[in-house]
Amino acid sequence: MAKQNKTIITCAVTGAIHTPTMSDALPYRADDIAGQAIAAAEAGASILHLHARNPEDGSVSLDPDHFGAFLPRIKQASEAVINISTGGSLKTTIEDRIAPALGFSPEMCSLNMGSMNFSFHPLAKRHEEWKFDWEKEYVANSDSYIFRNTFADIEKVATTLGPHQIKFEHECYDVGHLYNLKFCMDSGLFKPPVFIQFIFGILGGIGPEVDNLIFMKRTADRLFGDNYIWSVLGAGGAQMGLATTASQLGGNVRVGLEDSLFITRGQLAEHNAQQVAKIRRIIEDLGSQVASPDEAREMLDLKGSDRVNF
Numbered sequence: 334m335a336k337q338n339k340t341i342i343t344c345a346v347t348g349a350i351h352t353p354t355m356s357d358a359l360p361y362r363a364d365d366i367a368g369q370a371i372a373a374a375e376a377g378a379s380i381l382h383l384h385a386r387n388p389e390d391g392s393v394s395l396d397p398d399h400f401g402a403f404l405p406r407i408k409q410a411s412e413a414v415i416n417i418s419t420g421g422s423l424k425t426t427i428e429d430r431i432a433p434a435l436g437f438s439p440e441m442c443s444l445n446m447g448s449m450n451f452s453f454h455p456l457a458k459r460h461e462e463w464k465f466d467w468e469k470e471y472v473a474n475s476d477s478y479i480f481r482n483t484f485a486d487i488e489k490v491a492t493t494l495g496p497h498q499i500k501f502e503h504e505c506y507d508v509g510h511l512y513n514l515k516f517c518m519d520s521g522l523f524k525p526p527v528f529i530q531f532i533f534g535i536l537g538g539i540g541p542e543v544d545n546l547i548f549m550k551r552t553a554d555r556l557f558g559d560n561y562i563w564s565v566l567g568a569g570g571a572q573m574g575l576a577t578t579a580s581q582l583g584g585n586v587r588v589g590l591e592d593s594l595f596i597t598r599g600q601l602a603e604h605n606a607q608q609v610a611k612i613r614r615i616i617e618d619l620g621s622q623v624a625s626p627d628e629a630r631e632m633l634d635l636k637g638s639d640r641v642n643f
């Protein structure tokens with residue numbers, strides 16, 4: 334891995350897994366997404382990973398107008414790097430998934446590095462009453478969902494968005510995804526240093542054990558040498574523990590309500606910034622420093638916020 338002195342905190346503000354019934358804190362209106370994103374940046378997040386939601390019912394949206402309702406406000410109020418998801422949701426094509434990043438040309442966007450089961454159906458059993466009609470079916474039906482990210486899809490994202498100097502957050506949910514990334518790099522699709530998000534604890538991906546984190550990192554060291562920068566996302570209850578371990582091993586971290594609705598076992602987070610403040614406190618208490626947005630830009634070789642399209 335590339336040597337680094339400071340820790341980048343990414344905050345993933347709302348995502349496409351959780352639904353409004355699961356937590357009142359999950360933002361889905363533009364005001365709330367913008368407000369929580371700005372507060373997360375003030376608390377120490379240098380990258381904001383963003384999905385859009387339909388403001389009427391909180392369902393996942395790829396409508397550029399829904400992104401356009403919060404992106405300029407966040408940019409105006411914060412220096413943070415904006416990263417737009419290309420993950421989509423249960424029923425979206427790769428073209429729909431690319432469209433928001435293509436239109437807004439952010440400094441970063443996500444790129445999922447393999448097809449897989451991606452399920453959160455067990456969450457459907459936790460609630461009797463739902464705030465909105467779509468929620469229960471959306472969550473329950475994720476047991477039949479294949480998260481499609483074929484080599485052709487990956488190439489399409491790379492060749493459509495790469496020319497806009499958008500840096501990818503390579504989402505790797507299992508060790509095979511690192512080999513997919515290596516293959517793509519060897520084919521010339523991505524330039525080093527690549528930014529790899531090691532993801533643990535999604536049902537369908539590798540589990541959230543420290544052994545697996547070490548395994549992923551060792552494998553990435555072998556495949557990419559100094560040509561990569563890494564970060565860790567632990568889903569659900571694994572969030573803070575794995576982020577702490579990653580930061581101690583010289584990696585970067587991702588928190589946010591997309592990945593976990595909790596601040597500690599059994600207690601819902603009040604907002605995204607609470608999770609950012611907690612991991613920042615841990616990182617600093619253990620003797621490291623968090624990277625500012627401009628330091629993150631330098632580490633990741635980003636194009637700069639003056640070259641986005643919002």
Ligand code: KMH
Pocket residue numbers: 345348349350418419420421443444445504532535591
């Ligand atoms: N929801 C995370 C586990 C994306 O947006 O492209 C992974 C993610 C995918 O953030």
Ligand code: ZN
Pocket residue numbers: 345348349382384418420443591
């Ligand atoms: Zn995401």
